[in-house]
Amino acid sequence: xxxxxxxxxxxxxxxxxxxxxxxxxxxxxxxxxxxxxxxxxxxxxxxxxxxxxxxxxxxxxxxxxxxxxxxxxxxxxxxxxxxxxxxxxxxxxxxxxxxxxxxxxxxxxxxxxxxxxxxxxxxxxxxxxxxxxxxxxxxxxxxxxxxxxxxxxxxxxxxxxxxxxxxxxxxxxxxxxxxxxxxxxxxxxxxxxxxxxxxx
Numbered sequence: 001x002x003x004x005x006x007x008x009x010x011x012x013x014x015x016x017x018x019x020x021x022x023x024x025x026x027x028x029x030x031x032x033x034x035x036x037x038x039x040x041x042x043x044x045x046x047x048x049x050x051x052x053x054x055x056x057x058x059x060x061x062x063x064x065x066x067x068x069x070x071x072x073x074x075x076x077x078x079x080x081x082x083x084x085x086x087x088x089x090x091x092x093x094x095x096x097x098x099x100x101x102x103x104x105x106x107x108x109x110x111x112x113x114x115x116x117x118x119x120x121x122x123x124x125x126x127x128x129x130x131x132x133x134x135x136x137x138x139x140x141x142x143x144x145x146x147x148x149x150x151x152x153x154x155x156x157x158x159x160x161x162x163x164x165x166x167x168x169x170x171x172x173x174x175x176x177x178x179x180x181x182x183x184x185x186x187x188x189x190x191x192x193x194x195x196x197x198x199x200x
Contacts, residue, residue, distance in 0.1 A: 047077065068170050088112065
């Protein structure tokens with residue numbers, strides 16, 4: 001899908017009225033299915049427990065983990081892929097993904113899968129190898145191009161938009177908790193204090 005087709009596709013353009021995010025709970029406990037049981041875990045715990053993915057393909061998860069480490073080191077271990085898969089597998093009305101707040105119509109799976117396919121295709125076109133096999137320097141160079149939104153031959157959602165959304169999701173997973181604020185040295189001033197320390 002080219003940038004032009006993406007921009008003209010009404011499914012991507014139709015406005016969706018949503019309220020501002022009142023809180024960030026990306027690193028909070030989410031409900032994951034593990035061994036036939038529902039269990040509350042952080043995305044990082046879901047990754048460590050090898051919770052099966054419900055929506056993202058194995059290839060997309062591999063690219064997402066590798067790309068996440070370039071966008072924000074540590075985000076793959078923090079459970080970025082499990083977080084995104086969890087959100088894509090749930091009711092879009094309850095989604096906490098950044099894409100929801102940019103007036104893009106659900107479902108959002110095509111946006112993420114299309115962006116990850118385009119990312120891998122870009123690596124193959126530029127360096128002749130899969131994204132997961134790029135050196136850090138090569139991957140960083142391509143992410144820089146993506147962030148500017150001008151990637152020749154890109155076949156997915158607008159590269160700049162995909163970069164912004166995915167990096168925002170990674171930031172939420174890494175720092176959208178009370179302990180995440182502490183890592184940044186930023187005072188946590190919630191309107192309503194959570195009953196426990198999120199993400200722990």
